[in-house]
Amino acid sequence: MTARDSADILVVGTGFGGAITAYHLAAGGAKVVMLERGPWVASDEFDHDFLLGSSYTRIFDFVVGDGMSVLGGNCVGGGSVVYFAAMPRVPGFVFERRGSLGRRMWPASITRDTLEPWYDRVAESLPITRQDWNDVTYSGGLFAAACAHAGRTANPAPAAIDRDRCTNCNWMMSGCRFDAKRSLLLNYLPAAVAHGAEIRPLHEVQRLSRTPDGYRVHYTHIDGDDYRVTAGEGTIDAKIVVLAAGAGATPVILQRSAAELGTLPPAVGRYFSGNGERLNTAVFDEDRVREVLGLHHPGGAYAASQVGKGPCVTSWDRLDGTLPEFERFTLEQLYFPPGFGTILAQIPGAGGEPTWFGPEKKEMLRRWQSWLTIFTMSEDDNEGVFGPPPPTGNAVRISQQMLGRGSLRYDPTPNTLRGWAAADAEVKDILERDGLATVEPWTNDLVGAYTVHPLASCRIGDDPATSALDDRHELRGHPGIFVTDGSAVPGALTVNPAFTIAALAERAVPGIVRAAQDHGVAVGYGAPAPDGVTSARRAATPLVRDMVGGG
């Protein structure tokens, strides 16, 4: 039995790209339905628990590909529920990147300056705040002190975290139990619902087809405990479809739709970027931390890897626009819980084999509280390509939750490898100085490279050959289909991308409103921030006059 329904606008996914567009469209008067493949988990269901089946396996999606594995959100709120809430704006030079194409990757209409008002709208809505040294955890402080000792700068990271509520429990990858992390569950999504938007969790969109006046979205209903099991299917007809299923899923949905939609732009499922991400683990000598850096607290010199709230300190010395492309990167102190954060870590200085298991690795684990994980975000070469789609979803699911095998292939080019090598060398230079620590990058041999920030698999641009979307985020040749998630970002950003994905979604809304109006939907643009604040709206309004309301 197939359920049938309709809406003005159907939004696929409830992360930044989906929640922001859904809020504005619902507030503007459209009937909006959002489909989310994952569960809708409330704050008091966010467990401090590693047990399989607790919130951290329910709300995550870990898809292993060939040469690249992708960690993403899988719940109402998407990436915002599982992310670390580090929210820097992208430095200006990134918008001028050319990659290997020999032309600007970003649309000419987008620069840091033109994106600034949209960043401001997001900053006001979540909100995002600049942190100070009193917010910086022991691990962040250790990284900052090591950077300073090596003659580098280090910044407290801007974050969407309510410091008064945060307990520094470091369980934020399982969802924030204390509502300190400003996920979309606390702003855009409840505001969208208040304006009549409907969120349907455990609905996995498989493909789109055409109707006389729009599109039909085909979904399956996913079992709430075993995501390999489906329980029924249905369709929803809509005049406008906003795809925001994440960069690991949006291109797969489109690939599966190609037979019915007709020829897709060649860039769908190509030019995937892992945001140039790479991880290093340092194991610190507590005595040297005290002697060389002069750090100590009531529990020791450092010995506090478990304490904190993800990344707090970031080093931006190599975000220098005068350096050659592919050699610019952020180094950010990070926390991954045991499991995710321990298995791929290699034994520093072992030299021999094996590097990631065995007696020496066990000894390394005994020093886990003295670990510091450093996260590189560099400029990769958009070398990821999606193969033929799996039968359903974005992966062949292996475990009941979280783990699957996908079709992404990623063979890092010499450009990407050069950036990673430069970043690894910089991490070593900073952290091994004067015997502070021993450092080794994570192995790429087991699950390939590893990204928590998939991007660019269905990107905006000015060149139809290399961008699937125009600069209004509309799928070329398929009017009424918009893509507003990380797949729309043209390439690696050298910083955490959530803020930019969100700002681009804010920027895309006026164009979607205009398209909906053209399709006969009674909808306007101009909602304030989800809590009613209007200052950022006032700044952005002049920018949309040409985009909405004229016709």
Added chain:
Amino acid sequence: METESPTGAAGRTPTLEAFADTIVPGEKRGPDDRAVAGAAPGPGAVAAGAIALLEMPATGIADALDDYAAALDRHAREHADRRGLDLDGSVPPFVALPFAERTAVVRALTAPDHPEKDLWVLLALFSNMAFDTAAHMHTTEAVEQGHPGLVALGFAPPDDDGLWRFPRFSYRRELASVHPDTDATGSLT
């Protein structure tokens, strides 16, 4: 993957234990322990509950464990043949291998060019998780019971309500100069 091994779960267990023990090695549980090689002091993945974790339906491989054990023993026998090693026939072939040879087999099976790599990496990941996260137990209970992996990591206990809070978390002082191009929002220009 519903193949039933002639020996059943009890027969496969020593082989799977020997695999988990190669990933996170531990001390022998007693003088007659053959599966655990005794290659490292203190409890390892087996004592941490690797078999209990592998047998959870949530992993998605519980129904394939007989096949895993049979395949691992086949690889062990082939490895022994190549190396000219005599195996004690009273235990499964992988269990009969000395620790260094078990390690060599696991390295080969998880190497990037091995055709079965995905399967063996998966088994290694779950073996690791039994030690690093006790993913077969509620973490509060694992901490309370002194789970050997969480103890080895020095994983701090929760508050009385089962939630973690760290009221002391910061050195609370400026520890570096910020980048000169930092703007008012805290980002780079």
